[in-house]
Amino acid sequence: MLDKVLDHLRHDHEAAIDRLCDFLRIPSVSTDPAYAEHCLKATDWVVDQLRACGGEVSIHETPRHPLVIAHFEGGNPDAPRALFYGHYDVQPPDPLEKWTTPPFEPTIRDGKLYARGSSDDKGQVMCFIEALRAWHDIAGKPPVPVTVFIEGEEECGSVSLDAFIEKHRDLLKADVAVVSDTAMWGPDQPAITYGLRGLLYFDVKLHGPGRDLHSGVYGGSVPNPCTQLARVLGKLFNEDNAVDIEGFYDDVAPLTEDERRRWANLNFSDDAWAQSIGLTDGKDLSGEIGFSTLERRWARPSCDVCGLYGGYSGEGAKTVIPSFAGAKVSFRLAATQDPNRISDLFRDFLKANTPAGCRWEIEEFGRARPVVIPIDSPWIAAAQQAVETGCGREAVLNREGATIPVVATFKELLGLDTLLIGFGLHDDNLHSPNEKFELNNFRMGCLTHASLLAKLAG
């Protein structure tokens, strides 16, 4: 049966491209209220598609943009239920003048489909919907029960999502989640992402004197928040570029020899990585001593100052000792670290390093758990088989340094592991002008998801 479904997808691909183009013509920018009616239009469009695939569809209002849920019976009702997550909203298209063709007039050039949202995430959502459509057309229903969950606020922080999931656990009950919002390892090299780092984000503000002071009259005799903040931030790291907070690494599991070997075999090029971000070569990279770049990005926790502010920052000179200074500090957490514990450790660190005459004001924005699926789990095995069938080659098993908050939420609130199988490429210009999705990747995505539904059936 799967072969018939795959054949159908291959023959129907031109029509699938047309449907994706219809979807891309809707400017469903979620962050700008001026586009609100287009978000509603995108909602309706998704609903129609899911109904056409045989789903039982419901729309759920939120304070901003509606969520769509569709339930599909499975050919084998006892098979595990897959929960597919995606989003219909897109980033704003600015700066418009940098687009070769208009962002909401999908255009194919050289095997690539250019439009805002083509890769993030409409193209990837349609991979899954086309897979469902093919199963519906050929077999009447997918081989496993499926729930599709599409939101419209991903590009504005998924503000309604967590509360909705918490309230509607019953609607979202499933056995495994599937998210198609990541990239392949390279052109023609599919990937299954089995781990994401966690996140902690702080705004730490150091208050000193009650007002700004003249650095000549007062310099050297009073606490200067800019100076002292820099000194405290400097203490966050030791000479090995490791985080120098007591207990920070206590729960970090060592990398296994197997993992180190597999990642070393990925032929990741430090030179190419450095050059892709404007550095000269791999020697310009830096990080925790004793680990490779991939290990630093995927398996080791990190700490970054994402912003500094305080005092005078305009042109020229102002000889001021400011009354406060602040920093945005983010932590990326390794698989086994507990965000709650690390938050406490960081607060303790700040407290222990409070400069004389100063006090901290600490705000926290965002706390996400790391997630890892054991690579010997049956879900990974099914996904591997699906990728081999859909793409014709084995997937790389990788991790990501970034956080996809919904994956942590699925784990925490629904107890679900998530299979991250993405068909984007790193040069897809997400959030930038000339976003594109490779038509070949679209085809591989449709075939892989159709296969995945069969493999999950066992």
Add this chain to the structure above:
Amino acid sequence: MLDKVLDHLRHDHEAAIDRLCDFLRIPSVSTDPAYAEHCLKATDWVVDQLRACGGEVSIHETPRHPLVIAHFEGGNPDAPRALFYGHYDVQPPDPLEKWTTPPFEPTIRDGKLYARGSSDDKGQVMCFIEALRAWHDIAGKPPVPVTVFIEGEEECGSVSLDAFIEKHRDLLKADVAVVSDTAMWGPDQPAITYGLRGLLYFDVKLHGPGRDLHSGVYGGSVPNPCTQLARVLGKLFNEDNAVDIEGFYDDVAPLTEDERRRWANLNFSDDAWAQSIGLTDGKDLSGEIGFSTLERRWARPSCDVCGLYGGYSGEGAKTVIPSFAGAKVSFRLAATQDPNRISDLFRDFLKANTPAGCRWEIEEFGRARPVVIPIDSPWIAAAQQAVETGCGREAVLNREGATIPVVATFKELLGLDTLLIGFGLHDDNLHSPNEKFELNNFRMGCLTHASLLAKLAG
């Protein structure tokens, strides 16, 4: 003869206050072009006053506001020539709504004259002009040759001053300079300021990756300019809060026992100082270990981060590794430090601490030499006698932590030591609403300057 002059000043004081009020009614704000004609009016007013005192006056155009120079013959033509410096321009009066009475309608309340410029610097300029007037009225001329040099751009950075002085050394030839633009040690306690720290000011920008990066994808594997800048700035100080740049203290002369004892006897209160800037008490102060607050402010060099910028500094979170970060860094230099050498040392320090994959962009704004007059010099002795005669008590010999650039310029270009004898008070609200000048201080200033001219005659 001096006694007659002083008597005349005492009897003429009400008229002197009226003249000062006339001067204060001219809104000679130099930084705002809308007030340009008022600056011209102030120029003319000063010219008339100096002519009335017997001076030979010339006006010198600059790209912005004119300078005034007046030469006076001395009763003893062989006596040293005094160069008096002041400024006729004032700070903008905003915020207007915070003034009890309008800034350019001088009003006396409780022995204090409220108006913009009353203390900074019109009131202090008039102390000297009234002294000249009294000598002119009683003796026909001052006892020593005098040059008066009044500029109109002090509140907008004295942009034309240095070039003018360099070009007109002949016009400004003198033996000692006198500046009345500082404060007394306290009410009824006059001060002679015999030292100022020097200044170096830098904008140091650290460039890393060629564009902003996602802190999840890249965090821990690439140089982060915000993080690395904080680490480098942290290394600027050792555990004793001393500047940790190699060679920084090589040329810093130790404080003499005499100086330490004299300053310790000034009854400076750490608690009051801390409370005046919104801290709890002296324990909230900090600075180089082993030195008192006055020693830290007046005799020890200091380093302050006056500003931090880079990455995201708005509300909430943005998980970014920025492509650059920067800081404003100022150094206050001790009497014997050479700004050129310290600038080189700081640049060497930055270079030696360049993080991998990063480069520095360094801009320098302002370089001023420290100045100190030996306290056993005849100028200080004459000033001490003048203060005793004019104020009825001995002056405190103090230093200042801040820089008065014109004093360094006088030393560098004209070879002149400067006597800093000021009659302001620390609560005069300079640059703030409700600026005031105490009428008692105005009187002391007139009497002291009249006496100074006699004491300089020998």
